[in-house]
Amino acid sequence: MRSPDRQPKTRQPTDVELLGQEREVDGWEPVGSDRLKAPITLILGIMLVGIVVLMAVVSAFWTPYDPAALNIADRFLPIGSPGYPLGTTRLGRDVLTQIMAGARTSLLVSILSTSAAVVIGTLWGLAAAGARPRVQRVLTAAADVGVALPGILIALVLATAIGPGNTAAVIAIIGWFVPIVARITIGPAKQILALDYVEAAFAYGRSMWYILRRHVLPNVAPVLIVQASLMFAAAILIEATLSFLGVGAQPPTASWGRMLNESQTVLDFAPSLMIIPGLAIMGAVLGFNLLGDGLRTVLDPKQSANRGTP
Amino acid sequence: MILQITDLSVKIGGIEIVHIEDLSIGPGERVGLVGESGSGKTITAMSLIGLQPRDAILSGSILFGGREILGLDDRSMSLIRSEEIGVIFQDPSRALNPTMRIGKQMAEPFRVHTNLPRSAIQERVLGLLDRVQLSGGEDLLRRYPHQLSGGQQQRVVIATAVALNPRLLIADEPTTALDASVQQGILTLLLELSKERDMSLLFVSHDLGVIRASSQRVAVMYGGRIVEVGPTDDLAGRPYHRYTQALLGASPRLTDSKGQLTARGERLSAIPGSVPPMGGFPDGCPFRGRCRYEISMCRENPAITALENGHRHACWNPATPGDARAASH
Numbered sequence: 001m002r003s004p005d006r007q008p009k010t011r012q013p014t015d016v017e018l019l020g021q022e023r024e025v026d027g028w029e030p031v032g033s034d035r036l037k038a039p040i041t042l043i044l045g046i047m048l049v050g051i052v053v054l055m056a057v058v059s060a061f062w063t064p065y066d067p068a069a070l071n072i073a074d075r076f077l078p079i080g081s082p083g084y085p086l087g088t089t090r091l092g093r094d095v096l097t098q099i100m101a102g103a104r105t106s107l108l109v110s111i112l113s114t115s116a117a118v119v120i121g122t123l124w125g126l127a128a129a130g131a132r133p134r135v136q137r138v139l140t141a142a143a144d145v146g147v148a149l150p151g152i153l154i155a156l157v158l159a160t161a162i163g164p165g166n167t168a169a170v171i172a173i174i175g176w177f178v179p180i181v182a183r184i185t186i187g188p189a190k191q192i193l194a195l196d197y198v199e200a201a202f203a204y205g206r207s208m209w210y211i212l213r214r215h216v217l218p219n220v221a222p223v224l225i226v227q228a229s230l231m232f233a234a235a236i237l238i239e240a241t242l243s244f245l246g247v248g249a250q251p252p253t254a255s256w257g258r259m260l261n262e263s264q265t266v267l268d269f270a271p272s273l274m275i276i277p278g279l280a281i282m283g284a285v286l287g288f289n290l291l292g293d294g295l296r297t298v299l300d301p302k303q304s305a306n307r308g309t310p
Numbered sequence: 311m312i313l314q315i316t317d318l319s320v321k322i323g324g325i326e327i328v329h330i331e332d333l334s335i336g337p338g339e340r341v342g343l344v345g346e347s348g349s350g351k352t353i354t355a356m357s358l359i360g361l362q363p364r365d366a367i368l369s370g371s372i373l374f375g376g377r378e379i380l381g382l383d384d385r386s387m388s389l390i391r392s393e394e395i396g397v398i399f400q401d402p403s404r405a406l407n408p409t410m411r412i413g414k415q416m417a418e419p420f421r422v423h424t425n426l427p428r429s430a431i432q433e434r435v436l437g438l439l440d441r442v443q444l445s446g447g448e449d450l451l452r453r454y455p456h457q458l459s460g461g462q463q464q465r466v467v468i469a470t471a472v473a474l475n476p477r478l479l480i481a482d483e484p485t486t487a488l489d490a491s492v493q494q495g496i497l498t499l500l501l502e503l504s505k506e507r508d509m510s511l512l513f514v515s516h517d518l519g520v521i522r523a524s525s526q527r528v529a530v531m532y533g534g535r536i537v538e539v540g541p542t543d544d545l546a547g548r549p550y551h552r553y554t555q556a557l558l559g560a561s562p563r564l565t566d567s568k569g570q571l572t573a574r575g576e577r578l579s580a581i582p583g584s585v586p587p588m589g590g591f592p593d594g595c596p597f598r599g600r601c602r603y604e605i606s607m608c609r610e611n612p613a614i615t616a617l618e619n620g621h622r623h624a625c626w627n628p629a630t631p632g633d634a635r636a637a638s639h
Contacts, residue, residue: 133364196399197407197415199361200470204392205422218409 042294048287052280056107059100067101068252069093079272086276089259090266095273099280101254106284109166109248110235113173118228120174121181122220126212128182129189140186146179155238159247169248173235184227188220229292233285240281256281311373312337312477312510313358318370318380320350320357320534325589327366328354328534331614335478340504340511342525342542344518344557348585350534351514352400355480358512359395360387375477392423396471400483402463406455412466413451419473438469442499461492465499472503478510479503485520497524518561522546527620530554533586533596537612540621550615550628553597556581595626603627 059067071092079087086095128139155172162168192198193216201211242248243257251258256277263273313335320328328350335341343351356362358372360382372380379390391397399405406415413435420431436447442465444450455463464484471479481500485493501524504511513524521528522542529539530553538551549555559579583600592598594609601608605627612624 196401196405200397200399200405200467201418203359203361203388203397204419205388206418214410215407219407 041290042298045287045290045292045294048283049291052103052107052284052287055100056104059097059104063094063097063100065094065097067093067097067254076266076270087270087272089262089273090270091262095259095276098254098259099256099276102256102259102277102280103284105166105243105249105253105255106236106239106281109169109173109239110232113170113239114177114228114232114235116170117174117177117231118181118224121178122185122217122224124178124182125185125220126189126216128186129193129216130208130212139182143179143182143186147183149179151176152238152241155242156245156247159242164247164250166249166253169239169242172242172247173238176238177231177235180231181224181227184223185220188223189216192216192219226292226296229288229295233288233292236284236288237281311335312339312375313512314371314373315358316371316373318354318357318368318372320353320362321367321369322363322365322588326534327588328357330354330370330536333529333536333539335510335512337477338504338508338510339527340501340513340525342513342515342521342528343531344515344521344528345531346516346557346581346585348587349531351516351531352482353534354531355482355512355514359391359397359480360384361391361397389423392419392476393474394477396474396476396479398464398467398471398479398481398484401487402460402467403455403487405467406463408455410454411451412453412455412458413448415455416451416466416470416473419470423474434473438473441503442466442469443495444469459492460488461495464488464492464496468496468499468503472507472509475507476509478512480512480514482514483516484513486515486517493520500524518546518557530557533591535596535624537597537625538621538623540617540623541619544619544621548631550617550621550623551597551625552601552603552627552629553625554623555629556601595624603629 065071071088073092074081074084074088075090075092077084077088079085081087084094084096086099088094089098124139124143128136128143131139155176158172158175159168162171189212193211198211198215201215206214239248240255240257240260243255244261245257246261249255249258259277260274263270263277267274311334315330315333317332318328318330319326333341343355345351353362353366357366357368358379360379362368368380370380371378374390374394379387382390406412413432416435416438417431420426420434424431426434435451439447439450444462444465446453450458455466458466464487468484479500484500485496488496497520500511500513503509511524513521515521525542527540528542528545529536530545530551531537532553538545538549538554545554546558549558556579560581562578581600582602586592593611595601595612598604598608607626610626612626614622614624615628616622
């Protein structure tokens with residue numbers, strides 16, 4: 001009686017153990033790869049952004065040469081020439097100096113324009129969401145029209161009207177982005193205004209302005225933060241575009257877009273003069289996109305815990 | 311009477327959504343407003359405090375404490391809403407701002423309507439927490455809504471609604487979004503608060519069981535009208551209107567007419583058809599078309615028949631005692 005009783009007892013635990021192990025292996029692989037995916041893009045993004053920011057900050061205090069200085073004797077030096085690791089331009093300017101100073105132009109224009117656009121666009125969107133139906137329709141339609149207009153044309157017209165320069169680029173990018181931010185804010189803001197805690201806040205006598213500020217804004221902020229990170233990358237590209245077209249940064253201000261413009265005629269025999277600023281623009285745009293994307297992934301689980309946030 | 315509604319009509323886009331000829335709530339009285347979804351109960355309740363949809367047009371009269379409150383400007387309305395009429399919404403997770411700490415949200419009524427210093431407000435809030443049986447004190451006040459359970463959230467909402475000692479509390483489906491196990495606790499809390507503060511309660515629900523447990527008087531709504539109103543026991547024991555009868559027949563009962571627990575489950579009868587969309591109710595009796603006892607007279611607007619104890623109904627072919635028993639068994 002004893003031995004048949006014992007046999008199943010010793011067999012059963014091994015079965016259970018096996019099952020448990022299998023399940024563990026099944027569960028581990030996707031979780032592990034999911035966890036690795038977010039950091040890799042995020043780390044790459046942080047690295048690229050870090051390089052750009054470092055160049056910009058350092059260039060404010062020190063560059064290998066004066067960014068504005070010309071040196072006709074040393075023009076068109078190739079990559080790796082003594083004293084000029086990235087070569088020189090057709091006017092004999094040091095390419096490394098130009099890239100570093102260009103990073104500063106790029107970041108300054110992008111930071112100013114994106115932050116101003118987010119502030120103005122959010123105010124526009126909140127005002128539209130909280131306004132009386134008729135005013136709301138007008139403000140929403142205005143944002144729709146703004147989004148529908150071809151941004152680069154508006155930016156060119158604005159920049160030409162103001163006169164070329166970094167100020168023109170900043171204003172042009174603000175004009176492009178503001179309706180987009182407003183459009184993105186209106187929907188979620190209206191959704192939140194329909195929630196019961198907003199109704200309750202009205203019920204105990206809070207004003208619309210207070211409700212927009214304290215109840216609506218914190219709840220639309222996640223959407224706006226993600227949008228701002230993507231817009232920042234777009235702003236870098238637009239700044240380069242405007243400078244390339246000649247309405248952005250003017251000499252002697254260094255700019256990646258203008259470097260491209262100045263070297264397009266010599267593409268045949270000095271291609272590195274286009275490739276280097278091109279890589280700089282690509283790296284910066286990619287970096288900020290990856291950073292924004294990675295941050296969104298990292299922050300997402302927290303967002304889903306906040307019910308009521310659309 | 312603390313609240314007296316007379317000929318209240320709510321129109322949206324030219325369609326009359328709600329028409330209430332007469333409904334009153336006495337001081338400390340608990341009144342249930344019951345009906346299926348789409349019967350107009352929530353719009354009625356929200357119209358009382360000026361929280362109707364923006365495009366709704368109200369007419370008639372709502373007397374609160376003898377004062378006409380229909381058509382008051384926003385400012386005076388918000389004063390009445392917060393200091394004299396409290397509101398509890400259906401879903402507590404929608405009634406609390408996910409980005410604001412519990413303590414700050416509970417302090418809001420005091421901050422808007424009193425000049426109390428911060429420390430005094432904190433004291434009041436802690437007192438309220440105690441009253442709604444939430445433990446955790448200051449630690450709980452520092453939490454965010456998603457860190458609380460549904461029942462805890464609803465207790466916070468209730469505490470905030472009664473913060474300024476309102477004379478009337480409107481509870482719109484306060485237990486619907488909660489687990490069955492939590493519902494009883496919330497219901498008990500509301501009853502206790504109503505009794506100890508002599509606070510009237512307007513209880514809006516589609517759940518007859520909840521209404522029976524909470525209300526002294528019931529008004530049954532269908533198609534934006536009150537089809538039957540009366541003391542809870544009278545109405546549940548002897549319904550007249552065919553809609554009330556159908557509603558009772560569709561709600562589960564654990565006890566028989568003598569109050570004894572029934573041994574076996576009873577078959578529930580569904581109400582045929584579904585509630586028509588806004589403005590899609592037929593002329594005459596709104597229940598026409600879904601009613602099994604329809605007669606030709608039902609095309610006419612129903613007359614109101616008054617019975618004893620303030621029991622009234624609006625049915626052309628009311629249930630007989632035999633029917634009533636059949637419906638509730």
